[in-house]
Amino acid sequence: METSMLDPEEKSKADSRERIIHTTTGLFLEKGFAGTSMSTIAKACDMTKASLYYHFSGKEDLFIACVTHGYATALNALTVIVADTSLTAEQKLRAAITALYETTITSPVGRMSPLIAEVSRAFPKVALSFHTEYIEPQREALWQIVEDGVAKGVFAPVDQNQFFHIAFGPIVTLSLSREMFATFDDLDTYFPVDALRVGHTDVLLGMLRPGT
Amino acid sequence: METSMLDPEEKSKADSRERIIHTTTGLFLEKGFAGTSMSTIAKACDMTKASLYYHFSGKEDLFIACVTHGYATALNALTVIVADTSLTAEQKLRAAITALYETTITSPVGRMSPLIAEVSRAFPKVALSFHTEYIEPQREALWQIVEDGVAKGVFAPVDQNQFFHIAFGPIVTLSLSREMFATFDDLDTYFPVDALRVGHTDVLLGMLRPGT
DNA sequence: CTAATTACCTACCGATCGGTCGGTTAACCG
DNA sequence: CGGTTAACCGACCGATCGGTAGGTAATTAG
Numbered sequence: 001m002e003t004s005m006l007d008p009e010e011k012s013k014a015d016s017r018e019r020i021i022h023t024t025t026g027l028f029l030e031k032g033f034a035g036t037s038m039s040t041i042a043k044a045c046d047m048t049k050a051s052l053y054y055h056f057s058g059k060e061d062l063f064i065a066c067v068t069h070g071y072a073t074a075l076n077a078l079t080v081i082v083a084d085t086s087l088t089a090e091q092k093l094r095a096a097i098t099a100l101y102e103t104t105i106t107s108p109v110g111r112m113s114p115l116i117a118e119v120s121r122a123f124p125k126v127a128l129s130f131h132t133e134y135i136e137p138q139r140e141a142l143w144q145i146v147e148d149g150v151a152k153g154v155f156a157p158v159d160q161n162q163f164f165h166i167a168f169g170p171i172v173t174l175s176l177s178r179e180m181f182a183t184f185d186d187l188d189t190y191f192p193v194d195a196l197r198v199g200h201t202d203v204l205l206g207m208l209r210p211g212t
Numbered sequence: 213m214e215t216s217m218l219d220p221e222e223k224s225k226a227d228s229r230e231r232i233i234h235t236t237t238g239l240f241l242e243k244g245f246a247g248t249s250m251s252t253i254a255k256a257c258d259m260t261k262a263s264l265y266y267h268f269s270g271k272e273d274l275f276i277a278c279v280t281h282g283y284a285t286a287l288n289a290l291t292v293i294v295a296d297t298s299l300t301a302e303q304k305l306r307a308a309i310t311a312l313y314e315t316t317i318t319s320p321v322g323r324m325s326p327l328i329a330e331v332s333r334a335f336p337k338v339a340l341s342f343h344t345e346y347i348e349p350q351r352e353a354l355w356q357i358v359e360d361g362v363a364k365g366v367f368a369p370v371d372q373n374q375f376f377h378i379a380f381g382p383i384v385t386l387s388l389s390r391e392m393f394a395t396f397d398d399l400d401t402y403f404p405v406d407a408l409r410v411g412h413t414d415v416l417l418g419m420l421r422p423g424t
Numbered sequence: 425c426t427a428a429t430t431a432c433c434t435a436c437c438g439a440t441c442g443g444t445c446g447g448t449t450a451a452c453c454g
Numbered sequence: 455c456g457g458t459t460a461a462c463c464g465a466c467c468g469a470t471c472g473g474t475a476g477g478t479a480a481t482t483a484g
Contacts, residue, residue: 050444
């Protein structure tokens with residue numbers, strides 16, 4: 001019933017699924033959802049289209065799998081920071097913002113935001129899943145840090161939506177812009193991620209600075 | 213060579229073009245670029261597909277026309293504010309931010325940003341046009357206000373990219389989120405535009421506050 | 425009047441789309 | 455060994471895609 005040993009040339013279903021997801025994610029990021037056909041995906045996976053449909057029930061299913069795949073790892077970085085008792089509130093916030101820049105701009109999940117926007121009209125359940133399983137946990141983790149700081153008196157209380165607006169807004173837009181203008185040759189001088197992140201963090205800490 | 217009178221049932225080429233652009237913009241915003249076929253557009257315009265190709269050379273051409281159409285009017289609001297000598301620097305900034313929220317979230321051009329991201333891989337010239345003819349003028353107008361304030365001593369000097377990052381980021385993300393989660397029934401309580409705008413403006417003025 | 429042009433039409437094209445059907449191959453099981 | 459099943463494939467489907475060839479009614483020009 002189960003494979004008794006791990007041969008190097010694995011053919012297990014789970015393995016194929018993962019390989020397909022990985023390859024397809026790259027294609028979607030490169031060409032968009034509508035711009036990537038099932039035939040193209042199959043070819044890139046060294047498979048037939050029919051085999052693809054053996055593993056996934058359709059293009060939407062495959063897309064959801066690609067999006068969902070990175071949720072856990074991307075969120076894990078945040079929860080680790082929240083749980084780290086050796087850090088001060090400010091250190092936690094700095095680390096969290098850095099992690100958000102990292103996941104949103106570098107990791108496939110974050111970079112997929114524009115794609116999710118693209119398909120959200122046709123498949124509203126994708127947008128819903130993205131929101132409840134990715135956006136909302138991110139907000140909760142960040143808010144945990146803020147509330148802890150407020151409880152300790154090192155942060156001034158702020159409005160939740162306001163803070164999220166200023167915290168996530170620049171990051172998401174930066175990611176979107178970099179995807180949108182990916183063909184620009186001076187991308188990194190026009191959108192210098194690290195410098196923008198540092199200044200952005202200062203602004204957020206300014207919002208939370210107690211006194212007056 | 214020219215129509216001598218303006219009959220109510222106009223059949224001029226320019227008129228048809230404008231009507232097509234208007235109708236098509238709505239369809240693109242509703243269904244996305246790939247999700248809107250030329251046949252659908254033709255039907256919505258009470259035309260045949262062939263007639264569409266009489267006015268536009270192709271789907272890309274039509275899309276560019278839709279995007280470009282609102283550039284001038286959207287930018288005009290900003291330039292009027294910049295040129296208004298009766299306003300203080302702070303008043304100008306407040307008015308400019310309000311105008312940016314208005315155009316980015318309400319007007320078709322602004323709402324088209326996710327669409328431009330969608331097609332930017334296939335048609336890089338669209339992204340380029342969007343950048344040089346829309347984004348860049350917006351940045352220049354906003355920067356003009358900041359520089360005026362700095363020259364008058366009412367604003368503290370700030371880094372340009374940093375300021376743009378915090379200024380445009382939340383607005384674009386808000387627009388994107390509202391398009392993405394348009395099906396949510398509690399959209400306005402989750403993304404309360406006016407409240408977020410006010411708080412955002414305060415943050416920006418905080419960045420520019422002189423002293424210390 | 426005729427000729428030309430404008431704005432639109434019907435009918436069609438090849439290509440490609442997402443998806444399916446009926447196998448085939450190879451490993452595993454009793 | 456035969457039987458079952460998991461993993462995969464070649465060939466094909468109807469639908470739809472963006473785009474086009476060629477014609478036509480109405481207006482305008484000379």
